[in-house]
Amino acid sequence: MADIQEKIAKLFPDATFEQGDTLLVNIPDEKWHNLARTLRDDADLSFDFLVTIVGMDWKETLGCIYYLTSTRNNAKISVKVTTADRSNPMLHSISDLWAIAGIFEREVYDYFGIVFIGNPDMRRLFLSIDWKGYPLRKDYDESPETNPVPTDNERQSDYTDTYVELEDGKVEKRETRVFEADDFVVNIGPQHPATHGVLRFRTAVDGETIKKIDVYMGYIHRGIEKICEKLTYPQTLHFMDRLDYFSAHPYHHCLCMTIEQAAGIEISRRAQVIRVLMDELSRIASHCLFMGTFCMDLGATTMLFYTLRVREQILDIMEKTCGARMTFNYECIGGVMQDLHPDFVSDVKALLAVIPKNIKEYNQIFTGNIIAKNRMEGVGVLSREDAISWAVTGPSGRASGWACDVRKTDPYSIYGELEFDEVIRHEGDSMARFKVRLDEITQSARIIEQLIDNIPDGEYCVKVPKVLKLPVGHWFRKVEGCRGTFGIFLESDGATSPYRLKIVPPSLPAAAVVDHITSGNKIADLITIGGSLDYIVPDMDR
Amino acid sequence: MFDFSLLTNWIHELLSSFMPEWLTVTTECVLIGVCLLLAYALLALFYIWFERKVCAAFQCRLGPNRVGPMGLLQSFADMFKILIKELISLKHTDKFLFALAPYLVILASMLAFAVLPWGNGLQIINFNIGIFFLIAVSSIGVLGILLAGWSSNNKFTLIGALRSGSQMVSYELSIGLSVITMVCLAGSMSVTEIVAKQQDLWFIFSGHIPAIIAFIIYLIAGTAETNRGPFDLPEAESELTAGYHTEYSGIHFGFFYLAEYLNLFIVAGVATLLFFGGWMPLHFPGWDAFNHVMDYIPSVVWFIGKAVALSFVIIWFKWTFPRLRIDQMLSLEWKYLLPINLFNLVLMVLVIVYGLHF
Numbered sequence: 001m002a003d004i005q006e007k008i009a010k011l012f013p014d015a016t017f018e019q020g021d022t023l024l025v026n027i028p029d030e031k032w033h034n035l036a037r038t039l040r041d042d043a044d045l046s047f048d049f050l051v052t053i054v055g056m057d058w059k060e061t062l063g064c065i066y067y068l069t070s071t072r073n074n075a076k077i078s079v080k081v082t083t084a085d086r087s088n089p090m091l092h093s094i095s096d097l098w099a100i101a102g103i104f105e106r107e108v109y110d111y112f113g114i115v116f117i118g119n120p121d122m123r124r125l126f127l128s129i130d131w132k133g134y135p136l137r138k139d140y141d142e143s144p145e146t147n148p149v150p151t152d153n154e155r156q157s158d159y160t161d162t163y164v165e166l167e168d169g170k171v172e173k174r175e176t177r178v179f180e181a182d183d184f185v186v187n188i189g190p191q192h193p194a195t196h197g198v199l200r201f202r203t204a205v206d207g208e209t210i211k212k213i214d215v216y217m218g219y220i221h222r223g224i225e226k227i228c229e230k231l232t233y234p235q236t237l238h239f240m241d242r243l244d245y246f247s248a249h250p251y252h253h254c255l256c257m258t259i260e261q262a263a264g265i266e267i268s269r270r271a272q273v274i275r276v277l278m279d280e281l282s283r284i285a286s287h288c289l290f291m292g293t294f295c296m297d298l299g300a301t302t303m304l305f306y307t308l309r310v311r312e313q314i315l316d317i318m319e320k321t322c323g324a325r326m327t328f329n330y331e332c333i334g335g336v337m338q339d340l341h342p343d344f345v346s347d348v349k350a351l352l353a354v355i356p357k358n359i360k361e362y363n364q365i366f367t368g369n370i371i372a373k374n375r376m377e378g379v380g381v382l383s384r385e386d387a388i389s390w391a392v393t394g395p396s397g398r399a400s401g402w403a404c405d406v407r408k409t410d411p412y413s414i415y416g417e418l419e420f421d422e423v424i425r426h427e428g429d430s431m432a433r434f435k436v437r438l439d440e441i442t443q444s445a446r447i448i449e450q451l452i453d454n455i456p457d458g459e460y461c462v463k464v465p466k467v468l469k470l471p472v473g474h475w476f477r478k479v480e481g482c483r484g485t486f487g488i489f490l491e492s493d494g495a496t497s498p499y500r501l502k503i504v505p506p507s508l509p510a511a512a513v514v515d516h517i518t519s520g521n522k523i524a525d526l527i528t529i530g531g532s533l534d535y536i537v538p539d540m541d542r
Numbered sequence: 543m544f545d546f547s548l549l550t551n552w553i554h555e556l557l558s559s560f561m562p563e564w565l566t567v568t569t570e571c572v573l574i575g576v577c578l579l580l581a582y583a584l585l586a587l588f589y590i591w592f593e594r595k596v597c598a599a600f601q602c603r604l605g606p607n608r609v610g611p612m613g614l615l616q617s618f619a620d621m622f623k624i625l626i627k628e629l630i631s632l633k634h635t636d637k638f639l640f641a642l643a644p645y646l647v648i649l650a651s652m653l654a655f656a657v658l659p660w661g662n663g664l665q666i667i668n669f670n671i672g673i674f675f676l677i678a679v680s681s682i683g684v685l686g687i688l689l690a691g692w693s694s695n696n697k698f699t700l701i702g703a704l705r706s707g708s709q710m711v712s713y714e715l716s717i718g719l720s721v722i723t724m725v726c727l728a729g730s731m732s733v734t735e736i737v738a739k740q741q742d743l744w745f746i747f748s749g750h751i752p753a754i755i756a757f758i759i760y761l762i763a764g765t766a767e768t769n770r771g772p773f774d775l776p777e778a779e780s781e782l783t784a785g786y787h788t789e790y791s792g793i794h795f796g797f798f799y800l801a802e803y804l805n806l807f808i809v810a811g812v813a814t815l816l817f818f819g820g821w822m823p824l825h826f827p828g829w830d831a832f833n834h835v836m837d838y839i840p841s842v843v844w845f846i847g848k849a850v851a852l853s854f855v856i857i858w859f860k861w862t863f864p865r866l867r868i869d870q871m872l873s874l875e876w877k878y879l880l881p882i883n884l885f886n887l888v889l890m891v892l893v894i895v896y897g898l899h900f
Contacts, residue, residue, distance in 0.1 A: 186697045186701070187697070193783065205701075208701070295864065298864035299863070299864045300865075301861065302597075302600050302601050302862060305601040305602055305603065365862070366864070371772055371863050371866055371870075372864050374866075375865075375866075375867060522869065524865070524867040525867070
């Protein structure tokens, strides 16, 4: 870490440094693009993975914190860039360096109104085109009169803005078309069977061939990050169930860990084991559902019922212990809400007994099928470099040969002690993404097997102060969600509710990359690729 | 074996005994029309129930089981629901063509219905180019689908219609060629004669290798002709919501729905006619006792039984295979099925010329 700091200090004398859970570099905006290029391209640094961009409002200044990771040596760094101009804030874009930055910057623009110079597509990402104000700014006018509930159709625009810096330093706003004037644009979504929720693809097609896709998000945007700023820490937990609602446990786990780390709470071993068991059970359930819906998208409806059989069994186990089948709200600060059900161990053992049989059946009915092979092999190839540049994590990233499993790279909870393999494939196509998930079911079952007979005794929840106040500071934690790396950025000003709580969902990059890997393919391939990336809309929209 | 022509002749004589000839013909036409419509509706309802039960069995479910015994009345209830639903009229559509399209689709399958050999002497039109007529009228259906997709003024339906057009035009080639292969073996295009030729042995047995190849190709192409999975691209619900009939409601949608199931029956019925002896019972030369026992089963039961068994196979396809992509579907036809088919036709001719068939 010290080498990195020295190196940056030598190249950029303006930079100042802060030590936290990662090294934080402060850099003025003019130097930022150069620093970003150095961080990415320098052989010693090679921070090639942009984890997220956290937009922030520090009252006097607006700005962003960029979280970067090196996929080579797993080093981490964060960079803070600020601007004092609140009426017309502008920062330089890094969308030419990391492909996913374009989408992340649009999100920051949507929430904070910071314009990124050089980003080719400066539209709002989630909120409607006529929204007044920037909701995550601290001086945002929340009265319902500012943004009344619209009764007309939402206004649409075929144009997007680009801000270009001219040679004399002035910034000019230019309007460009999203599609070409005579494109045949088919509107896939927001109500469409294959978008897995209310997501909209504006698809320019030439016959059956796709030319360009404009991903249109925000139909299920609930402003969870904004709501969380008004709630106490224990209250914020409930929203984690509503992001990736197919597999809520890992998300809950992440926020609990972040708050516990900030508050310095040590939880019991029993609670750790229960949390990991629940994470892995939901991973199996989530991958089963993925396979079912994916096969249904390809037209093999019968497979759905075979995979739901296993998922139902897991949901029954969850129901007995957590009291719910979807939004569990089970993990809490200090441990878990209630102890395991007496039947838990025997139920899980019954589940483990049927999993190998079911996987054999899935391979028989679908993976080996000639039509399925033709539909999936070589379709939607995502190279390792692109996967990193687009920040496509989770099983989809691992199918492209990128070892991005947080359980291995930054072991949290008790994952460091467990034996399991990280499933990696190198083809990068839809078939690889499918097979990675199939194999991960086996690995999750392996983890559960190791733990199920060794659940230690002890308290399931430690005592936590009734009114929880976190010290001043900021924290960033990641877990391996079922669909990829899920992160929580938490900034506290010492009060009972978070100053800023930023959620880093895995589904946002997965949806953003669709355009990149579908252009030139057929309409039917869009369904295959979208299905195999396994994004989930409430997760990306938040 | 009971000859149904006795019954039809008796009706004809009875009517003509007290009616002038023109009135007799008119009355008979009306009677046949009513019977046809009735059979059409009943068969479609049966098929809807049948497919739901079969697919439920494949998917470890029960299927409809509340309305009537074993859910038998479920499809009646569904049909009444469709009948009383509103016909939504859309703005910016071509009103006339939009309304015409479902009737064209249903007309095509009704006409094809007329030449099927239902039983011994039970056939609506019997003329010497029956098979040719069948191929000709079944092509009208694609016109209805194209019109439906185009007149809806919707991008999804248009893509669905174009897919359907390219699919049907392509696969009609395969159907035609495999039918010609079997016509060669029969030596006639008349439906009655084709059935009569199979008195001793069904064509699938007597024509051995080329007949089996033709049957497999016919089954694949027939599945594609009916727009059923794995060839259900024109209405691929996960890609095009419902393809060419997205904008239809009420009974107009019901017509498409009925026609799909009836086409399934027609494809299976024609396969029965060409390969499995039509209404002819299972006979083997020399097995006199066996043949005699088989004759006790009525001819109508033979025909419908065989057709339902074949449609079970086609339903089985749908609930097992994923969907093909448009380019894969076209290359399957043009690169594989068509050359094999042409080769098979030559093979069949050689088999006939050298008398290698049974």
